Amino acid sequence: MTRFLERIRTQKPLIHNITNVVVTNFTANGLYAAGASPVMANAKEEVEEMASIANALVLNIGTLSSEQVESMIIAGKAANKAGIPVVLDPVGVGATSFRTESARTILEQVNVSAIRGNVGEIANLAGLSAQVRGVDSMGEFDMDELLSMAYKKIQVPLAVTGELDFITDGKEKAVISNGHPLLTKVTGAGCLLSSVVAAFLAVEKDVFHAVTGAVCYYGIAAEEAASKAKLPGDFQIExxxxxYAVSDDLIAEKSRSVLGKLGSDL
Structure with a gap:
């Protein structure tokens, strides 16, 4: 696997996050640990300028407002103009009509490089049937069918994360089994993953391989953390x-990623 971490830690890409108030500190610390440089700026008066000097942009709708949507669209257009990747995290899409409509409006006006969400979020974003309670996915899907239908509808590379993680760019597909259940006991674990995806995209133009690499790395870090910390509070710190500690060599050793074509059995 390409040595993504070495490149991130050498280049220290600036990741502009317009994210939710619950996860700001954890996301910033996680990006620093990975080797990237975070910036959290969401005022509409500055996001265009900030996005234009960043190396990637994350749009996370976890604690949404009309003003934040406006900032996201301004920043997204600036990122598109600057040619930097944009990652959308559609937190809780399907829980309310405002949240769902806002995410779809962003997709209509911004050229998004990748979307990272859970099954319910991706299904609802694509207009498929799913039940969402808060920001937790409650839907049951045949994942290959979901990936095919969602990509056909959205036309953006997808990372659908959960007990197993599924990535597709509409042609290729990866199924990743790295990770640990304690990730579900830490607020902002998924949000941080979306920002890690952005850091990988900042140093790699191949979206499918960058997203796959980011998800493998994050899952392996979770496994290593869980081997050292058994309780959620300790796990978050670990x-x-x-x-910070995981290396490209460890990823190559411990990655459990199966690659194939979308629509094929793996």
């Missing part, structure tokens, strides 16, 4: 430690 996850930051392992995001």
């Amino acid at each position: 996850l930051l430690n392992q995001l």
Whole structure:
């Protein structure tokens, strides 16, 4: 696997996050641990300028407002103009009509490089049937069918994360089994993953391989953290430690990623 971490830690890409208030500190610390440089700026008066000097942009709708949507669209257009990748995290899409409509509006006006969400979020974003409670996915899908239908509808590379993680760019598909259940006990674990995806995209133009690499790295860091910390509070701190400690060599050794074509059995 390409040595993504070495490149991130050498280049220290600036990742502009317009994210939710619950996860700002954890996301920033996680990006620092990975080797990237975070910036959290969401005022509409400055996001265009900030996005234009960043190396990637994350749009996370976890704590949404009309003003934030406006900032996201301004920043997204600036990122598109600057030619930097944009990652959308559609937190809780399907829970309310405002949230769902806002995410779709962003997709209509911004050229998004990748979307990272859970099954319910991706299904609802694509207009498929799913039940969402808060920001947790409650849907049951045949994942290959979901990936095919969602990509056909959205036309953006997808990372659908959960007990197993599924990535597709409409042609290729990866199924990743790295990770640990304690990730579900830490607020902002998925949000941080979306920002890690952005850091990988900042140093790699091949979206499918960058997203696959980011998800493998994050899952391995979670496994390493869980081997050292058994309780959620300890795990949260240890996850930051392992995001710092995990190397490209360890990823190559411990990655459990199966690659294939979308629509094929793996």
